[in-house]
Amino acid sequence: MDTIAFYIFAAIAILASLGVIGQGNPMHSVMLLIVSFGALAGLYILLQAPFTAVTQIIIYAGAIMVLFLFVVMLLNVPREEPVPLTAAGLLGPTTMKIGAVLSVVLAIEVVWGLSRLGPTWFSQDAEAAGVSSVARIGNVLFTDHAFAFEATSILILVAMVGAVVIARREH
């Protein structure tokens, strides 16, 4: 059961990502990315990480993507002719294409490296499964990682102020 769900979610995620990078309309790219995030959220649930799944949807899909959407609509971003995901397109003359090739190389490396290891199974006991309850996360977050938490809040403040300042229209 889990296996099927995993493969379904994985396929959605990959296809959606390919769509994000592969097709021209930026609005559609944003939408596809939201779909991808949704698939990832499903994967998190499969990994017994409900808190992360929920925050993924709320923050990523809900806030960040909406921000992206706003900007796309504000700037009236034109449709772009993307590079076709064919061999000819990927191996084109510019350095950027080589970068794309390298990405493929990376993927191959990772896949190959990981498949050389034997399969590593998750532990199934309830203890391991229940590790990521919200209570537990909150506990650790506010005690062991309190400093990082506070620092992150300052980071967000700074980012907010920075964003306002940078995007301000000059008079």
Place this chain on the structure above:
Amino acid sequence: MVPLNSYLILSGILFAIGTAGVFLRRNLITVLLSIEIMLNAVNLSFVAIGRYLGSVDGQIITFFVMTVAAAEAAVGLALVIALFRHRETLSPDAYTSLKW
């Protein structure tokens, strides 16, 4: 049962897709989107390994990553807006003034 390897492979593929997007797209906003894909791939790795090790730290990290990604997206988009005002184009190749 899905082994850890599968999750990591998936994460790697997503990461590669993200980098390919950074290099291939000629639209700044889409480049930023590709970066978000990469970040998500990494998040997936963290959660998977955290689950494997039985530790909650994986999710803590993803929490922070998401927060920072949000901040970064905000500032990045602000920069994109400012740049767009300056040059009326969103192609990354247009911004090469720091050339030799």
Place this chain on the structure above:
Amino acid sequence: MLLLIPLLPFVGFLINAFLGRRLSKSISGGIACLAIIGSFVVSVISILSLLSSGAVSAEVTAFDWMSSGDLQIPLRFRLDHLASLMILVVTGIGSLIHIYSTGYMHEESDPEYARYFSYLNLFAAFMLVLVLGANFPVMFVGWEGVGLCSYLLIGFWFTKKSAADAGKKAFIVNRIGDFGFILGMLLVFVTFGSLDFQEVAAAAAQRAPEAGTWGVMTIATLLLFVGATGKSAQIPLYVWLPDAMEGPTPVSALIHAATMVTAGVYMIGRNAVLFEHAPTTLAIVAAIGVATALMAGTIGLVQNDIKRVLAYSTVSQLGYMFLAMGVGAYAAGIFHLYTHAFFKALLFLGSGAVIHALAGEQDIRNMGGLKKYLPITYWTFVVGALAIAGFPLLSGFFSKDEILFRTFTADTPGHLLFYAIAIVTSLLTATYMFRLVFLTFHGERRHDAPAPEHPEEQEPVTVADAHGGHAPAHGAHAPAHAVASPAPVLSPHGGHGHGHGGGHDHTPHEAPWSMAIPLILLAVGSVVAGYVGVPHALGGNNRIESFLEPSFEAGAAAGHETAAPAASEAHEPEAAHADVGTERTLMALSVGIALAGIGLAWYFWLANRRVVEGITSAFAPVHRLLLNKYYVDELYDAAIVQPVKKISTGALWKGVDAGLIDGTVNGVGLAVSGAGTGLRRLQTGSVRTYAFALFAGAISILAYYLFS
């Protein structure tokens, strides 16, 4: 107390060097004279206290100069009998010359006057350091210092090219000699472990003399002698001395007659024990000395510049001193040094008075008949000439005779040949000296010298390519072509070469008192100075020899017995006292020679001038050879100077300096800028390129870890 002796003139130098511009002539001259006279007084006091204390020497150490491992060199002065004599000569005759200079240089401007006296005082200070030094390095400081002052003073009128060239020539030739001196000094240190004179002498006394072999002491002393040939103008490094006559005449008197040139002789005397253990070197010293004496004597016979004649005479007399040192008669050599100082200074100062009277004329062909106008100058000059010729009972007679006698009775191989050459040179000495006297003072005033082709600014462009520096800077004095040797460039009395040509009708005036009094005093000295060395053959005690004897022995520390074996003593063989008869015979011979020489001069240059011209044209090639000083300067120029110049210009300048060194430095710069030009292309300005680079690096690292 001992330190004051060199210190007083040094202070005089400092005052005149830094404040001289603003001081009037009387003050700057007065300070200089006071300094040297003060030094003389302190010298006398020091010597008296040394003699009354009965010690052999007195020492003062100023401070520890160099101290490194085995090498301990303090700045130490030592006054012993030899040094006593020397400091008396330097300060005494130096004082007289300072006083003379106040008159002679009076027409210079105030700053120039002060500069002159500052250099003169500095010279005296260095010479005293040389003489009083207790070890080689201190002596070397003085050695170099007097070389420096010689350069400064020869080139005093440096705006005149020949003077500047002469100064450079003197310094460079001296430097070549100094190289030998340094090597000798190093060899002495390596062999004996010390550089103090007494310690070296004591160590050398422990060894056997190196008869007939080229041992380390022979080589060391030979190298030291090379230094002496440079400083004391012997073959082969004498070429600077005649050119040095470009300097003011008192400078010639002080430096190139009385003191600096005697430094070489003094050095050998100071190291008598060491030299005594190297008979080969001594033979070479004697041979070179006597050869130089002869050569210089022949050249002096035909020169036409009054100062040149005296310069070659100095070289010749120095040859005598070296001959004496070479046959082991150290006291005789020093004795001649001492008497020579008197009469040579006298002769130079006298010639200075003549030049001063004639307002710059130096060519003796333009002189004559000055006897009646310059009586004091004339009579003192005659006294000096008689002394140098060896006229009986004057100082030169005693000292020269002592040398001749010792040469005759020496056991150096070839000593009889040396004696013969020395006698011939005596004849020449008397002849050319009195030629000078007769042509300058007797007869009627002539203007025989050919007029110069160019007026006063006649520069030495006679040699084809214009060298700087080492050029045979004898200007008009010895042209490469024979006949019409133009009149010498007039000694620029006002410092800028504007002397009057020969043949003015204005009456020559006698020297002022500041110049006349030193002349008189020196004349008196030339007569009586010899009496300290009256030999036993004439009933005297030869006091100077016994006075100097302890200085030539090893272990000259106080209280050392002289009963050491013969190898450790450097005094003349006792057999000298036995041959009274031989000595008297030789004395008669040299008196006869002296009178013959005077007679020859009278015959040719006073009575029958025409005969001289006949002989000159009959032997014209010989005459030309002598007039051009055997072409030695031209030889050096072709053999040494030109090749060095070519190497310097072609290889070293263009090749090494411009090509290699500049090329390397510039090359580094070019390399850096080239690298920069290449590297800057990394800055494409495109962020995606940078991202690509990052990514590529990351993948490589990942690959490395995955696959290794």
